[in-house]
Amino acid sequence: MNDYLASVAAPLRGPRRLRADMLAEFGEGFAEAVAEREDAGLDRDRALGEAAAEFGEAGLIAAEFQRELTAAQARRTAWTLLIALPAMTIMWDLFSGDRDPGLAVTLLARLTDLATAAAFTVAALVVARRLERRAASLCGAVGLAHVAVALGCAALIAASSPGGEPDAAPGVWLPLVTASAAGSVWVAASAVRALRAGRAAG
Numbered sequence: 759m760n761d762y763l764a765s766v767a768a769p770l771r772g773p774r775r776l777r778a779d780m781l782a783e784f785g786e787g788f789a790e791a792v793a794e795r796e797d798a799g800l801d802r803d804r805a806l807g808e809a810a811a812e813f814g815e816a817g818l819i820a821a822e823f824q825r826e827l828t829a830a831q832a833r834r835t836a837w838t839l840l841i842a843l844p845a846m847t848i849m850w851d852l853f854s855g856d857r858d859p860g861l862a863v864t865l866l867a868r869l870t871d872l873a874t875a876a877a878f879t880v881a882a883l884v885v886a887r888r889l890e891r892r893a894a895s896l897c898g899a900v901g902l903a904h905v906a907v908a909l910g911c912a913a914l915i916a917a918s919s920p921g922g923e924p925d926a927a928p929g930v931w932l933p934l935v936t937a938s939a940a941g942s943v944w945v946a947a948s949a950v951r952a953l954r955a956g957r958a959a960g
Contacts (some may be wrong), residue, residue, distance in 0.1 A: 762806070763788065765816035771951075772827025772957040773833035773834060778859030780823055788813060824959050831955040832884050838948040839881035839901055842875045846908075846941045849934065866911040873907040876900055895956030905942050912938075 767781050781909055790808055795805035813819065877900040883889035 762810050766820050766823070769817075769820050769958060770822070770824055770827060771954045772831045773951075776830050777823075777827055780826070784823075802955070807899055821960075824955075828894045828955040828959040829890070831952050832888055832897050835882035835894065835897040835901060835948045835952040836884035839877050839897065839904075839944060839955040840885065842880055842941045842945050843904065847871070848937055849937060863915050866915050870908050870911045873904045877904040892956060893957070898949040898951075898953035898956060901945050901952065905949070909942065938959045 763781070763785050766784065770777050770781075791809040792802075792805045795808055800808065808934060810816075813945065826955075880889065880896050880900045884893045889896065
């Protein structure tokens, strides 16, 4: 029985709690089917074989579970993007300095805004169920792309600042960078999980 259940569980990628709940429910059903056959007089091996035949090929069951897991991960990553990206954008706008940033910094900031808008749009479409085909892969791709663009632009902006001095007040700069880094890690981690789920779904 463990081999059959392991074959179903092995390829699954997606939200851990949902995956655990699905496998627990499936395992209980399979164990009940085996017990019924044993109660009817079958030996253990034959009971396992007949139960497995009734439930179906492990790969097909895993594929069905994976579709549900992939959809759930797509929605979860989409919500992560919808919450984290506007929050980080607003945070930087509120606490950045008042001095003229210059053309280069302005262009880099607008590039980050475009990456944010693209990721936000994809996430909104996924949450609204207007984008379902390869939703997890798309959410993962735009999430990682946003993090890469935002970090790259932030590094260039910091390098272009006179003397490397931040625009924000010293007491605000460290919490601002820390919160932004935490948000970027959150987005990147969720995006990677979405890409894995999308790849598992084929």
